[in-house]
Ligand SMILES: Nc1ncnc2c1ncn2[C@@H]1O[C@H](COP(=O)(O)OP(=O)(O)OP(=O)(O)O)[C@@H](O)[C@H]1O
């Protein structure tokens with residue numbers, strides 16, 4: 001039996017007062033297995049970020065239960081939970097007045113790790129995300145490219161050696177090549193460090209290429225959950241629509257680039 005590292009059972013979250021309330025997450029049940037790479041896909045406002053934030057208590061559920069590493073998270077101190085769970089924000093969200101090294105070392109510092117250990121950890125993490133420590137450690141975030149900032153964001157999320165990494169559209173604002181390279185690099189890190197990853201993306205192609213399973217959100221509901229092959233068999237109209245673009249792109253590329261597809 002596989003162990004669920006994150007488990008949502010009938011979880012709902014509403015925002016606002018009764019009459020105008022929005023049900024951002026509506027009765028979602030989902031188990032994320034240890035070592036799994038799960039992508040959450042869906043349109044803007046479908047509840048993806050809310051679902052992710054429910055896992056580290058940036059938001060608390062109205063109904064249902066969220067378990068992380070076997071414990072009901074209502075019984076876990078939110079700060080402890082967040083330090084144990086890496087979180088990569090949309091567009092990096094680094095502290096602008098802190099150097100790259102200080103950004104990466106912030107959680108170990110808060111945990112009381114000695115400075116020498118932090119320095120060593122920062123260098124190790126910079127190497128892990130393929131940034132040269134000597135060149136980047138002392139730079140400020142605005143002195144980096146978007147892709148480099150995202151790499152620092154990943155390094156910071158990994159600083160306290162979490163087992164779980166939550167990523168909210170981590171590679172959204174990047175050009176396709178950088179995005180592809182970062183996605184592949186992250187997928188390799190996920191395997192090497194035996195992480196459990198939940199990544200939000202609005203790009204179905206990215207989800208298909210990176211994730212073990214994909215959860216499709218629509219208007220607060222989880223419409224589908226499965227491997228790429230399982231999703232491709234879905235008769236759910238919205239899921240079929242989401243898969244149409246990557247399918248069409250693959251067909252057109254196969255036609256345009258001789259030798260690109262299966263011959
Ligand atoms: N703090 C909040 N207060 C009030 N409403 C909120 C809050 N956070 C989210 N919502 C609402 O809940 C719904 C789901 O929002 P959520 O941020 O989870 O969507 P999303 O799928 O992440 O969208 P996007 O792709 O645009 O980031 C939206 O209607 C949003 O307006």
Ligand SMILES: [Mg+2]
Pocket residue numbers: 048049050168
């Ligand atoms: Mg969002």
